[in-house]
Each structure stands twice: as C-alpha cells, then as structure tokens.
Amino acid sequence: MSTVATWPSAAETWLDQRGKGAWIAAMIAGFIFFWPVGLGLLAYMIWSKRMFTPCKSRARRAHHAFKSSGNSAFDAYKADTLRRLEEEQDSFQDFLKRLRDAKDKAEFDQFMEDRSRHADATHPQGA
Template structure:
C-alpha cells in the first residue's frame, strides 16, 4: 500500500473536504470520514490482528479435520505427509513473522516521514515568524 495517497488517515485538505462534503450530503458519511481521519492509522493493525485470528481459527479447523484421517494404510506416505505438513507449518510461521516485521518497518517509516514533515513545518513556521519579527522591528524614518 502506498503512503502517498491523498486520502490517508490524516488531516489533509482532501480528507477534510471529503468530511465536510459527507456531512453536507448525509451526516453518517461525514462521521465515518471523521472516524477514518482519527482512527484510520489503526486500521492496518486491526486488519492484521483480525487476519491472524482468522488464520489461527482456520488452521485449528484444518488440523481437526485432518485428525480423523491420520492413517491411509501406507505408513511411508503417512510419515512423509506428516513431515511435509510440519515443514509447511514452520514455513508459514516464518512468513507470518516476516510479515509482522515488514508491517513494523512500514509503521516506522511512516512515523519517520511524519516526523520529518512536522520538523520541516516547524522550521518553516519559525523562519516565517522570525521574518515577521525582523520586518516589524525596523524603525520607519519619515523624511
């Protein structure tokens, strides 16, 4: 997911305009947009938690459905299948850990970008305030 989208969970001109438009058209739309602006950054975490829970539920269901047919009558095949299933479970765990690490990395990058943008804003604001102070402090000479 790219983070350069205009409609991201932040106070951008596009999201503010959509919120106002939503309130004017149908107030629940405006309220939904306000909730997205305020809590949208938590949606990724919520979505990944829900996906993880659903995956866990599905895995437990799959394990319980495989339990009755533990033996096919061919011992070699059963051993191979159990080994492969264990290997696949281990690979899935590794992929889940890598996905969590990547999600954390993306959150860290977003935080760093936001911090940089904020520091730039504060520096620009301070510079404009200093200009305004210098502009007012020059005495006027009538002549």
C-alpha cells in the first residue's frame, strides 16, 4: 500500500527534476494514449501552479551559486562579488524608480499646463 502512495510522489519528483517541458510532454502523452489522464495532468499543472511558475532547474542553478566550493578564499570572493552585484542591482532599481518618477512628474506638469491653457482659452479674464 505504501508503494502505491509513493508512486505519484516519485513521478512528480521525476518530472520536476526534468522541468516544465517534461510535464507538458507527459500531459500530451496522456491525451494521446488516454485523454482523461492528459486532462488530469493539465488540471493538476494548473492547480499546483506548475504552468505559471518558472522552471525549477533555474531555481536549482541559483541554489548552486550559494553552495560552498570547499575553498574558503574562493567562497569569500564569490560572496563579495554576489553582494556587490546585488548592491548594483538595487542601485539600478533605485535609478529606474527615480527616472519613472521624474517622467511621471513631467507628464503631470504638462497635463496641468495644458489644462490651465485650455481653461484660460475658454474663460477669458477680460470678459
């Protein structure tokens, strides 16, 4: 009985290790050989959000970046480089936010100026 309970879990792990393409291939094969299996896999992929999440292999690569190499000097260099890159990314994100804010302000100022000009044209002050 425990073999039956672990079989779906083992299949899920096997497909997860191979990525989203393996899930899609299994779903298509399910539709070809017995359509309810394909439909069930599609429903499971949507319900578990496997259709909408990034590939797990990318997450494994990111996890690998933090794994120790066994050489403390290299690990210190890698940690420092990753920290510096994260700081640069944060600085760039801040720059982009300031750029968007400045653009929004310029567009709003232009809107207010156009609105004021339109109000002055429709309601002359001397009349």
